Amino acid sequence: MDNFIVSARKYRPVTFDSVVGQQHITGTLKNAIHNNQLAQAFLFCGPRGVGKTTCARILAKTINCENITESNEACGQCDSCKSFQNGNSFSIHELDAASNNSVDDIRSLIDQVRIPPQTGKYKIYIIDEVHMLSQQAFNAFLKTLEEPPSYAIFILATTEKHKILPTILSRCQIFDFNRIKVEDMANHLASIAEKEGVTFEVDGLHVIAQKADGGLRDALSMFDQIVSFSNKNLTYQAVINNLNILDYDYYFQLMDSISRQDAATTLLIFDKVLNNGFDGGHFIAGLSSHIRNLLVSKEPSTLKLLEVSENIKKRYLEQSQALSSGLLLSALNIANQCEINYRTSKNQRLQVELTLLKMCHIASAIQLGAEGLPALAELKKKLPDSGVTAKPVTTTQQATQVNNSASPASPVVKTNIPSTSTSVKPPVAQNSLSVNSESPEKPKPASKGWGNIKTSVAVPNLNTIFDEKKANADGEIELVEGNEFNEVTQNAFLSKWNEFAEVLRKESKITLYTIMTANMPVLEGVKVKVEVENGVQMEELKLGKIDMLNYLRVQLRNFALDIEGVMVEKSKERKPYTSQEKYQAMVAKNPLLDELRKTFDLGLS
Known part of the structure; x- marks a missing residue:
């Protein structure tokens, strides 16, 4: 019985044309030979099993x-080719740098380089796994690699180019080998199967090619294993x-099952996967890839991105047409989070x-969202129309209204103004319907069919909501308008001023809050003068001015109020910050304080 030779050796390429998936490299090498433009040193780098050593030998x-x-x-x-094929060539030498990586090994190689070839035109040295050489060996090799004899050519091969010294890289022509494509690998396996008399299914060869991850040697090893397992009947x-x-x-x-929202079947499939010995992490990673392939299959132009057989492509195409893009994107996001x-x-x-x-409930969520739009429109029709037509209100004003409504003692701004008031209408959001809580003094009957509603409900116009946002974003916030000009007392003004400052503090608008509370504002008729210390505070006051006026005008019922910033000079004297500085400032005002501290032997905290 003849000894079995594995396919990786038996069908190893012997010509450039028989190399699989590296046409960009083989074409360059053939042109260099044809034009007699051979470099003194080549570096072949790339993943394992893609043909680096094979191309070096060819x-x-x-x-x-x-x-x-x-x-x-x-x-x-010829004699040269035959001697090489028989492994007894005196002009072509192979060195495994993994086991010959010392300085002495490189010195021995350098001594051999000095001897001209006995047969043939060139003396060629193939050094495999060259990244395994030691630092000293690399340094010893540098001079010979840079200026070798005219008859010497070095071909280096490595899987880890980043470990090679830059000085070595600069002396070589570098060729990067690609991972072999699934389609090329499957075709090569099919040709070998035909030569070996193995019956096969194309889907099975594609699975082997995908599992090999771009390495043809790995694919051939799996091919031999499965041929033995299946007795030369290689099925999917x-x-x-x-x-x-x-x-x-x-x-x-x-x-x-997910598209049918069949949670029970989905869980049973996963249980079957676990019972077959697969890991849950491997399963969820495969599911993410499957969903990705379905999204790719949505467009015929991207169908070529699938590295699967034609039969599997058809299945992907059929299922992708049955599932919505929204469901697939949501499922992919959930699977990615799980991973x-x-x-x-x-x-x-x-x-x-x-x-x-x-994932099983994604379809329900999408359907609920689609049905929610008509339901929201119906809700808008049922709500009572308040008839309010006012200009847009800012976020600060809304927060102020909510804050005030919680305190019965303070005036409440309501969308429904009592009949005893003037025709001034406070600002509310456009295209919204509001049902506001009423004050305890004047209860109002609830709208029919809605019960006693105490909270504010705002329903936006979904048809124009984005247009409204764009329009508001382009323009500036406007002041509220009215025809009330009631007299404003100093106490009432300060009360509302402090109320709005407290709202700003709760909203974390610290800069504007500091401006309002640092110095006492001065009310001169309808003009409010606010002292600021620098240009930054002045700009902040200008930005918050409209919100402040919208609040004060409505609360004080005087729509002629205006705010003006007054720049004051900073005190040149530095304010005390630390405990020591504060104590020294107090002692400067009252020297007896220091005597008191010494008498009782007190310290500073």
Whole structure:
């Protein structure tokens, strides 16, 4: 019985054209050979199993070939090619830097470089895993790599380019190898299966290619394993069973259950996945990828982004058309959040089950949101029309009204002005219907069908809400208008002034609050003069002026009130801040205080 040779060795490429998925590199190398523009040193870098060492060997063999073909490939028939294929070439040397990484090994290599080739035109050195060389070995190699003999060519290969010294990188032509595409890998596996007489399903080969993650050597190892497992009948189910992969069917069934809002079936599918030995984190990561593929399948132009077989593409296309984009986006967001929280969760199964239950209720939430718009419009029709037409009110005014309504002793600003008052209307939000709490002194019957409503309800006009916001954002806040000009006393003014300052404090508007409370305002007729200490406070006062006036005018029933900022010079004397400075200031005013402290041996806190 002949010894079995694994596919990775048996079908290793021997020409540039047979290299899979690296046409950008093989084409460059063939042109360099054709134009006789070979560099003195090459660096091949990339992930494992993508053809770095294979391309290095093909390049070395082709350079020394005595009869290069018109397509710039090695003939495979000359003495140089045959000696290389038999492993006894004196002109091509391979060095494993993982086990020969010392300075002595590099010195031995340098001594060999000085000897010209016995056969062939070039002496070629292939150094694999070159990043394993020690720092001293790299330094010893620098001079020879920079100025080698004319007949010497170095081909370095590595999976970790970042570990190589920049001085080495600058002396090489660098070729970055890509991960091999799933489609290219599946086609290569299919050609090998045909040569080996293996019956196969295309879906199974695609699963192997995806599992290999861009490495052809890994794919060929899995291929040999599954061929042995399935007795040369490579089916999709055999691949799934042997590689312990979550089947596409699980996720297709799961999304169908989520779309039907069938929580029971969804949980049972997840339980079946766990019973088959799969991890919950692996399951939720696969679910996120599945939902992503469904979103990609929504547009025919992006369907090519799916790295699956044609049969699976059709299934993705069919299911994506049956599910809304809103449901898929919400489900993807929930799955992503679960994936983030999964590792830190103490009950990981519950974390995934909760995620699945949330997904089952996405359709209900979307439907409820769609039905809520007509219901809100109907609610607007049922509410009584207050007939209020006033200009927009600021957030500060709304907070002030709420604050005042909580205190029966203070005047209350209501949307329904009593008949004894003048025609002045306080500001309320446009396009809103309000039902306000009434004062205890004048109870008002509740509207029919709504009971005794005590809180304010505002229903926006959903058809024009965004237009209104845009219009308000473009313009400035306007002052309220009215025709009341009642006399304002100093005590009433200070009372309302302090009330509004307290509202600002609760709203954390500290700068404006400080301006209002730092110095006593001066009321001269209808002009309110406020002292400010600097330009920053002056600007803040200008920004808050309209809100202040809208409050004071309505509360004091005088719409001629105005506020003016007065800049005062700062005191040149520095205010005391620390306990020591405050004590010294007190002693300066009353020296006896220091004697008192010394008498009782007191200290400063």
